[in-house]
Amino acid sequence: MHTELLQKYGLDQEARQRRKDFLGITAADEQAIARLRGQFSQFAERLAEGFYRHLLAYPETAELLDEPGLLARLKEAQMAYFHELVSGDYGHEYFEKRLRIGEIHNAVGLEPNWYLGAYNQYVQLTFPFFAEQGGGQMPPELLALIKVIFLDIDLALQTYFAAHTEKIRQHNEELEHAVGMYFQAELKAQQYAKLAGHEIRGALQAISAVCETIAEDYADELPPEAREALQSAHRRCLNTHQIVESILAQPDKAGEPTWVDVPHLMHEVAARAEQHAGERSVEFSGISDPLRVWGDPIGLREVFANLVSNAVHYSDKSPIRIAVAYTSRPEEHVFSVADNGPGIPPELRERIFEPFFRGGAPAPHRGRGLGLHFVRTIISRHGGHVWVESVPGEGARFHFSVPKEPTPRA
Numbered sequence: 001m002h003t004e005l006l007q008k009y010g011l012d013q014e015a016r017q018r019r020k021d022f023l024g025i026t027a028a029d030e031q032a033i034a035r036l037r038g039q040f041s042q043f044a045e046r047l048a049e050g051f052y053r054h055l056l057a058y059p060e061t062a063e064l065l066d067e068p069g070l071l072a073r074l075k076e077a078q079m080a081y082f083h084e085l086v087s088g089d090y091g092h093e094y095f096e097k098r099l100r101i102g103e104i105h106n107a108v109g110l111e112p113n114w115y116l117g118a119y120n121q122y123v124q125l126t127f128p129f130f131a132e133q134g135g136g137q138m139p140p141e142l143l144a145l146i147k148v149i150f151l152d153i154d155l156a157l158q159t160y161f162a163a164h165t166e167k168i169r170q171h172n173e174e175l176e177h178a179v180g181m182y183f184q185a186e187l188k189a190q191q192y193a194k195l196a197g198h199e200i201r202g203a204l205q206a207i208s209a210v211c212e213t214i215a216e217d218y219a220d221e222l223p224p225e226a227r228e229a230l231q232s233a234h235r236r237c238l239n240t241h242q243i244v245e246s247i248l249a250q251p252d253k254a255g256e257p258t259w260v261d262v263p264h265l266m267h268e269v270a271a272r273a274e275q276h277a278g279e280r281s282v283e284f285s286g287i288s289d290p291l292r293v294w295g296d297p298i299g300l301r302e303v304f305a306n307l308v309s310n311a312v313h314y315s316d317k318s319p320i321r322i323a324v325a326y327t328s329r330p331e332e333h334v335f336s337v338a339d340n341g342p343g344i345p346p347e348l349r350e351r352i353f354e355p356f357f358r359g360g361a362p363a364p365h366r367g368r369g370l371g372l373h374f375v376r377t378i379i380s381r382h383g384g385h386v387w388v389e390s391v392p393g394e395g396a397r398f399h400f401s402v403p404k405e406p407t408p409r410a
Helices: 004-008 013-022 027-034 037-056 059-065 070-085 092-107 112-133 140-217 224-249 262-277 297-313 371-381
Strands: 258-261 282-285 292-295 320-328 332-339 386-391 395-403
Touching: 004 092, 013 092, 037 059, 037 070, 037 112, 059 070, 059 112, 070 092, 140 224, 258 262, 258 297, 262 282, 262 297, 262 320, 292 297, 292 395, 297 320, 297 332, 297 371, 297 395, 371 386, 371 395
Parallel strands: 282 320
Antiparallel strands: 258 292, 320 332, 332 395, 386 395
């Protein structure tokens, strides 16, 4: 059995067995520990009392227990916990419970040094008891050594946590600096874009007029394929010209939400997929049924375009199959973009939305690792969310949602 919690920490059956083997825990050990259960039942309540008496003596741990009725519940849970330690059964349920307890300790703010100190108290209380039951006494030197061992573990863990915390801090600073530099460059680029937009508008008008003139005046002399290509170029120029016009006419209104025709977006996205595919074959299926959503038309187009272009860039199969689907929920529209590519490993499914992350990108693809980050940013501004499902080797399916109710500004 491999539960979600065990999967989160990479503890499948093989990993669990390796850990037990490394610690030298054998089947004989498990049977020997199980023989302690009868004796332990006599001692469990006294152990829980001594355990929490020790914790209450220190403000740092006593503060965590300052809630009416909590201590009684914890004593019951602690006795059950101690009984599990001497159960002799250390399979997946044991691992899962220990992981869950660790997460609870972390959530309530029990730092590692206090956890280890509490565990040390458990050892100090139980070892003498079992030694007494066995007719002998626990040498004080051995108890002292156990204390030093736990201190050594505490100090070692402290260095690990400090080192990793420092690495994370440095990484965040570098990332913030890089993103800041990028967006400063984007602001400058926007200024140049306004100047270039006027030139682009004139160029599009000229190209569109030439394509239309040639297609009409030389219709009888052109092969059907050439005539269709010119007409397609003419339509593309007109569509792009309209977008440039709308931005230049009201630059402060760019990004304003409005009703967006989804099937119309599908035509533009399908054309973008073919552009990125080059000579490779693309089988694209989109949404053809009438559907309108409230949002930023340019932003939503870029969301679809980024997801589709990623499917093309990362594809390892031919033909490239891309399917856009729609699901209606009570309060939101949900879209998905599925492909038949290599899929995404579980450990990367959150990281792919980080800025500048390009895990597994093929060499010819020169993207900056910002596409999915912008997808999440745009959808978040719309009040929706993004997530991904994937089976390695069988492709990925990206989902995103947008609210059905119009919002003041996307």
